[in-house]
Amino acid sequence: MDDRSGYRTVVGASDPELDQRLSDELDAVNAAATRGTRPARELTVRLLDDEGGLAAGVSGWTWGLAAGIAMTWVRADTRGAGLGSRLLDEFEAAARARGCAHVFVTSFTFQAPGFYERRGYREIFRWEGVPTADEADVHLRKEL
Numbered sequence: 001m002d003d004r005s006g007y008r009t010v011v012g013a014s015d016p017e018l019d020q021r022l023s024d025e026l027d028a029v030n031a032a033a034t035r036g037t038r039p040a041r042e043l044t045v046r047l048l049d050d051e052g053g054l055a056a057g058v059s060g061w062t063w064g065l066a067a068g069i070a071m072t073w074v075r076a077d078t079r080g081a082g083l084g085s086r087l088l089d090e091f092e093a094a095a096r097a098r099g100c101a102h103v104f105v106t107s108f109t110f111q112a113p114g115f116y117e118r119r120g121y122r123e124i125f126r127w128e129g130v131p132t133a134d135e136a137d138v139h140l141r142k143e144l
Helices: 016-033 083-097 113-118
Strands: 041-048 054-063 066-074 102-108 122-128 136-143
Touching: 041 083, 054 083, 066 083, 083 102, 102 113, 113 122, 113 136
Parallel strands: 066 102
Antiparallel strands: 041 054, 054 066, 102 136, 122 136
16 A cells, blocks of 8 residues: 555565564664663473474573563373473573573463463463453463
8 A cells, every 4th residue: 555655555464574674673672772681582492202202392582581481382192291380390490590580471361371370470461352252361470
């Protein structure tokens, strides 16, 4: 869409090039605003079964005093075996080693907010009606 401002709007779907550009630009802004703080770094933990297959995993990041969990997954046939707790223990230990004081995570009500609460996370915000009218996006935090 063109308008009189001289800018053109392009709406699309997945755009890895745009995602990378936005990430790079925001990294530059963040670095300038937090001089002396190490840049954000990814942090992942994998749990592999005897055959080397992925049984569970967590991915996230650390930046300054904060760590964030982006995704946690435990394979259906291994749920209830303590792998989720093991993932969090390893993630939190690595975050502590990087100097983090707290961890943030979000979980939809149909996922695992209760699991995180049992592991010492406390709800700090709930966004009702996401992704559907009868569900919520629960934001949690844990002090390390």
